[in-house]
Amino acid sequence: MLVESIKNLREILIKHKSTSESRIGFVPTMGYLHEGHLSLINKAKVDNTFVVVSVFVNPTQFSPGEDYENYPRNIENDYKLAMIAGADVVFYPSVEEIYPEGASTFVEVEGSIVMKLCAHSRPSHFKGVTTVVNKLFNIVKPDNVYFGQKDAQQCMVIKKMVSDLHIDINVVVCPIIREFDGLALSSRNTYLNKKEREQSILLYKSLVQAKLVFDNGINDVKTIKETIRNIIQKSNLAQIEYIEILGIENFETINVIDRRAIALVAVKFGSTRLIDNVIIEKE
Amino acid sequence: MLVESIKNLREILIKHKSTSESRIGFVPTMGYLHEGHLSLINKAKVDNTFVVVSVFVNPTQFSPGEDYENYPRNIENDYKLAMIAGADVVFYPSVEEIYPEGASTFVEVEGSIVMKLCAHSRPSHFKGVTTVVNKLFNIVKPDNVYFGQKDAQQCMVIKKMVSDLHIDINVVVCPIIREFDGLALSSRNTYLNKKEREQSILLYKSLVQAKLVFDNGINDVKTIKETIRNIIQKSNLAQIEYIEILGIENFETINVIDRRAIALVAVKFGSTRLIDNVIIEKE
Known part of the structure; x- marks a missing residue:
């Protein structure tokens, strides 16, 4: 099922939770799914009773001049691939749904983990990541969430946020999937x-x-x-x-x-x- | 029951939720309870099946030179009063329990609501408030949370955080309780x-x-x-x-x-x- 509103997603999740012992798995993505994403969805399907895949190109994690506008998008294909891989719902919200007008609350990990590596070329990148992931966590309320090891620093920062804020979600980091010749999928x-x-x-x-x-x-x-x-x-x-x-x-x-x-x-x-x-x- | 660890509190809450249609009410306080706090607990008791009252003097919301060290504390009395008023659990964590060593994640509402009034004399106050309240929300996962209208700006900032981050909690603001001569309880x-x-x-x-x-x-x-x-x-x-x-x-x-x-x-x-x-x- 393709769901665009938070309200509808919540209703579906409440319904599922009421039926039985539920375990919600969540795979947050920016879409344009490849085998790397699909391996996360496969894993989520094995571990949980219900799998939500989000497709959301998050504007706040792009720096000015980066590829936000041109980031590749193909929701029809993403929807098909995600459902085949094991998703129960593909959550595809608009920017306005996630960042309503005037939204001005941010979640930020400070300190050494975020100051290194990618932070030099993308200074506010992780603030955007932790803010949107926090929002999505509050919307989906999963038991398990799946990230790819390719974004190693992102995994580290999110684990830190989850631990520091006492978020009751198990973060699962999955191996990098590569092309035949070794290039990491992206x-x-x-x-x-x-x-x-x-x-x-x-x-x-x-x-x-x-x-x-x-x-x-x-x-x-x-x-x-x-x-x-x-x-x-x-x-x-x-x-x-x-x-x-x-x-x-x-x-x-x-x-x-x-x-x-x-x-x-x-x-x-x-x-x-x-x-x-x-x-x-x-x- | 007096509970000091997050782990124990979670176990108690999971047990309660498994029994029936539960509604968790939460009253976060800094302790030294007065009739204002008790009115919040009373209200929470009416609205919910289980009431958690937290007593935590939050260091990050005090500015340097403020009264963090001297803030009045009396957990024995708070415990008695809270239980009489309708609490099922008084959550009394240590600073290390809420802010484990190296914790460096903060939740901050930016913009006009926080820049006015109390922000002038207490510049990082609300960042401390939103961070600790976010942590407590993740720990207690309440359906309803209760704050007093006396801290009007705090109520506003928390409502903004809840709305911006899509936190699925109903914020209830309760009237100011006053002394016989009109002084707001504090x-x-x-x-x-x-x-x-x-x-x-x-x-x-x-x-x-x-x-x-x-x-x-x-x-x-x-x-x-x-x-x-x-x-x-x-x-x-x-x-x-x-x-x-x-x-x-x-x-x-x-x-x-x-x-x-x-x-x-x-x-x-x-x-x-x-x-x-x-x-x-x-x-």
Whole structure:
């Protein structure tokens, strides 16, 4: 079922909850669904009695000059894909439904987790993310919510918000889904031209190489970051925004990888910004 | 029952909800309960099947130099009074329970409602209020929540947060309860010495006079504010912080009272800050 109003969605959810022991699963998306999203919906279907997928391109998480207007949209296709993957409801609200006129309340995680990485190029991005996710949580009131590990910093920030605000929702982070050649799936991949698409595989290649280097006994962060940089720089189109290796718990800065860390990259090809990450750990 | 941990409170609430058609009523307080609080608990008892009263002196809503450390506390008495008034649970968490180490997520209403009145002397006050109330909402998940009209701006800000964030909770604002001589009940009244207590009744007197003046056909805001000021200034101890007459919907600035408005005052006696308000309206 496609539902556009909060009121209708609430009625449907109340009805479902009244029938039996319900568990509501929620997959918030910006639409233009790919296999990455569908893997979240599949997982939600297994874990819950009812699955809500939201499709909402959230204006407040785009910085001025970013691709809000041009962000790819295709609700008909999204609806079909989501329902096949296991959604019970696709929630497709208007901007006015989520941000009624004069809405001026924001939810913000402050501190080190949000100040790093993507925050440099997108300063108010996470404030937009936490605000809209908080609103959607209040509307859907799920038991479990599903996010993709591709947006690693987003997962971290949302877990922090949930924990700090005592939100009674279980956050499930699901693995990155990749193309045949390793490129992490993203709705923005559609922006890449042929040359950019070819060179974009260097992101994943560089991260795999970082793991290999660590497996071979090198645990110095600076050296591993250089390895990543050298590989990405083989592309003449790649503009590196950041290459980072951080602690897995709080994205804390580290100089040496002890047992586990996360390697993250953000690279622009033309105006298309891609991110990717891998967990580096001792087997 | 006195409950100190979120975990225990959640277990109790889940148990209650499983038994029948439950309606949870919630009265958040900073303790040192007086008849004003008890009137909220009474109302909650009538409307709901289960009533949670929280007693938590919230550090983040006090500005530096304010009375956080000295704010009056008496949990034994609060517990007794709340239970007699109709509470099923008194939730009495520690600061660490509500703000675990490293907690850095805040909920903030921006814009005109929070920029006026109390915000001038207490700039981060409402950010502390909305953050803690949001946390408590996520913990208690009530159907109805009860606040006193005495904190008129707080009621306004919380209603705005609830509406903006699509929080599915009904906010009930209850009338101000007063002493025999008109002074609005407040836990801070206990700070007043004998002289200050005597002169403090001028706040309510001035507001009653404002209503009278309006009933007699004067609707010019400037004139009515002067009336209020003249009465409060009869006290040689009163330091006026603000006298305002605002629109009732959004605390918008008005020059003339059409049908309804709210008159609000904040006055310091020594270091004790008192607030009061009345609705001014055509019969």
